[in-house]
Amino acid sequence: MATLRFSKKPVDLEALEAAVAAATVGNGKIRLPGKPKLAPGRPKKREIPEGLWTKCPKCSMMVFDKELDENLKVCPHCQYHFPLGARERIHSLVETCTFEEMDADMTSVDVLNFTGAISYTAKLEENKKATGHKEAVITGICKIGPFKVALGVMDFGFLGGSMGSVVGEKITRLIERATEKGLPLVIVSTSGGARMYEGMFSLMQMAKTSAALAYHAKERLPYISVLTHPTTAGVMASYASLGDLLIAEPGAMIGFAGPRVIKDTTQAELPPGFQTAEFLLEHGLIDAIVHRKELKQRLIYYLDFMTAGLEHRAALVA
């Protein structure tokens, strides 16, 4: 039978005495030995680096920015559609290398010498720098699927997608080019309305763009208007609502005056969901709500049947 053997270590009494002595200091008060100090430095906070994650305003989930970009700025958890820049939108819709931009260098001028908290000229410069765009709309001729199309895309990031003389002029020239070349027209709108820095000059863009669309319609050419969040005021009251087909993105706010103004004016309680794409679909103002990731395919589908009766259809898909 095996016997367990314990080795007895001799107790170092001198070391024990030193340990007890070290705990007793001055006035007879006992101070316990504190924790050993590690490297000096500030207490570590858990920080989330900026520009990597975005909080979804609808479901409050944190979404990895790279994932959001790859998902066309749609929340993968709740399908909330974040604003999408004009360049990214064009990239998501047109065939590679087919976009020929029009009037790329056209920029606004401060004709009224408008100065509020900051001058209009300074505001323009600030927005140009922030967005890398010269104006709130990008226009051009491109191919969507097999179809040659005149495409205009607005960018809310540039002065709230407001329509000044240049936005109106670029849109009008796009429509006129479409009429002249017999092309279908697609405009993706997002706007806070007319650009008040330009006063009357911005308001007359409503009539100008609408008139150009009348000539386009006279040629029986199709116009698809895509309404994204938000499309309001002067833009909604002109070209954005004049499409042969009105498509909206889910949850987009679409309307003329804001809900607060309407409520104050009419003194009536507004119905739930008022001015959302879903509400307007139910009430017949718009024709369809299309998820951003399906938009291109849906446009091709609509262009296919809307151009079916055109005599020059073969030229459009050449």
Ligand SMILES: [Zn+2]
């Ligand atoms: Zn979400």
